[in-house]
Structure formats: structure tokens, C-alpha cells
Amino acid sequence: MEPADIGFVSSVLGIACGIVAVVSGSIVKVKRMNNERRIRESIIANNIDPETARQLITPEENREKNRYSTLQWGCVLLGLALGYLFTLLLNAMFGSNINEHTFSFWIILSSGIGVGLLISFAIKLKMENRENASNRQEE
Known part of the structure; x- marks a missing residue:
């Protein structure tokens, strides 16, 4: 399969x-x-009483817990991409033979994912602290 075909198939x-x-x-x-x-x-x-009705209608509260999932996944994928770029940089600059068949390749990708998770945690913590501070000021 030619590289152009692979690119076309992956795009589709x-x-x-x-x-x-x-x-x-x-x-x-x-x-x-x-x-x-x-x-x-x-x-x-x-004619259900109001308390039971509130319990039936409030599944929206679960969405608050997953509010930062997009941020987390974005940082994980960005870390994965940076890990891959790091392996390409190592191969280009030092002539090392790091590819998907070596253990070090997967270690670098895992490290990139870990860094992405740490960054997303730090950003989430900072955003929650700002939100809590603004809520305290409003009260």
C-alpha cells in the first residue's frame, strides 16, 4: 500500500x-x-408530591462531576502527541532507533500521557479554586 493510499484511508x-x-x-x-x-x-x-418529583428530575447534577472531562482528554491527547513528537525528535537528532516495537517508545508515550494528566489536574484545581473564590465573593 502506498503512502498516499494510507493517508487517504486514514482521512476517510x-x-x-x-x-x-x-x-x-x-x-x-x-x-x-x-x-x-x-x-x-x-x-x-x-400528581406526585414535589419532593419525589425533584428526585426523579435531578439527574443533571451528575454532569457537574464530569465538567472537566473534555479538558482531561484534551490534555491526555496533547501529552500523547508531545510524547510521540519527542520520540521523533530523539530519532532525528541522535539517530536512535526508537520505534513502536521498542519498550522505550511506549515508556515515552506513557510519560507523555502522565504529564498530560498532571497538567489537566493542575488546571482543573486552579479553575475550581477561582470558581470557589468567586462564589464566596458573591455571598
Whole structure:
């Protein structure tokens, strides 16, 4: 297989993965909205007391916990890319033979992921501290 063919196939697969992700995300969102609508209709039809209704309708609180997941994944992937670039730099500058078949290649990639996780943790901690400080000032 020629390099141009590999590039074409990887581009098509990358675009297809993006399309599948958007479509499946939209389907999940529509189903979730329909579920919430049915729950609200059931609450109204059955005259459920307000406390039970609040317990049935408050799954949105779980999203607060995952608020920084995009930041975390972005930093992990950025760390992975930087680890890969570091291996390329080592190969180019020092003529070392680090490729995907060597153990050191995977160690460098794992280190890049670890650095990405540490950076995302530091950023998340800083953002949460700012948010808490602004909430205290508002009170």
C-alpha cells in the first residue's frame, strides 16, 4: 500500500468516526429528551408530591462531576502527541532507533500521557479554586 493510499484511508476513517460520533451523540440526546418529557408527563398525570418529583428530575447534577472531562482528554491527547513528537525528535537528532516495537517508545508515550494528566489536574484545581473564590465573593 502506498503512502498516499494510507493517508487517504486514514482521512476517510477519521471523517467517518467524526460523523458517527455526532450522529450517535444526537440520537442519545434526543432519547434523553424524550425520556425526560415522559417522566414530566407521568409526574403531572400521577400528581406526585414535589419532593419525589425533584428526585426523579435531578439527574443533571451528575454532569457537574464530569465538567472537566473534555479538558482531561484534551490534555491526555496533547501529552500523547508531545510524547510521540519527542520520540521523533530523539530519532532525528541522535539517530536512535526508537520505534513502536521498542519498550522505550511506549515508556515515552506513557510519560507523555502522565504529564498530560498532571497538567489537566493542575488546571482543573486552579479553575475550581477561582470558581470557589468567586462564589464566596458573591455571598
